[in-house]
Amino acid sequence: MGEYRESVTNRDRRTVRGQRLYDPAWSEALMLELYQAEGCPHSSTVREKLTDLGVSYVIHNPRRPGHEGGDVLNEWAQRAMTDLGGEDAIPFLVDTDRGEQLYESEDIVDYLEEHYE
Numbered sequence: 001m002g003e004y005r006e007s008v009t010n011r012d013r014r015t016v017r018g019q020r021l022y023d024p025a026w027s028e029a030l031m032l033e034l035y036q037a038e039g040c041p042h043s044s045t046v047r048e049k050l051t052d053l054g055v056s057y058v059i060h061n062p063r064r065p066g067h068e069g070g071d072v073l074n075e076w077a078q079r080a081m082t083d084l085g086g087e088d089a090i091p092f093l094v095d096t097d098r099g100e101q102l103y104e105s106e107d108i109v110d111y112l113e114e115h116y117e
């Protein structure tokens, strides 16, 4: 959890060639973070909804799909997901702006329709 919070703080200070980023699209992208996997049908449902809504978001690829837990691809993302949500399950959405986090693709889709449509 500590590492995750620190990284959010660092990311908020991200700069490009010395310029702080104030691009509204980047601000929007910071709001939604999706922990997911290619080949996971439930992640795909969420990605399609985000696309349909035209919402920008950040993708994390903690691991391969699989009910038993696929191979870990990104240890930081895997740890952030389990620390934040308490479960090793994808898809997992974090809405940093609203302070919400959700598992379950159907719940995530409902949430997105409610808050981002």
Ligand SMILES: N[C@@H](CCC(=O)N[C@@H](CS)C(=O)NCC(=O)O)C(=O)O
Residues within 6 Å of the ligand: 039, 040, 041, 042, 043, 065, 066, 067, 068, 069, 088, 089, 090, 091, 103, 104, 105, 106
């Ligand atoms: N009901 C869940 C199913 C998600 C699911 O089965 N995800 C797989 C990867 S494709 C997974 O992470 N399984 C591990 C687990 O659920 O503990 C949803 O709709 O999001």
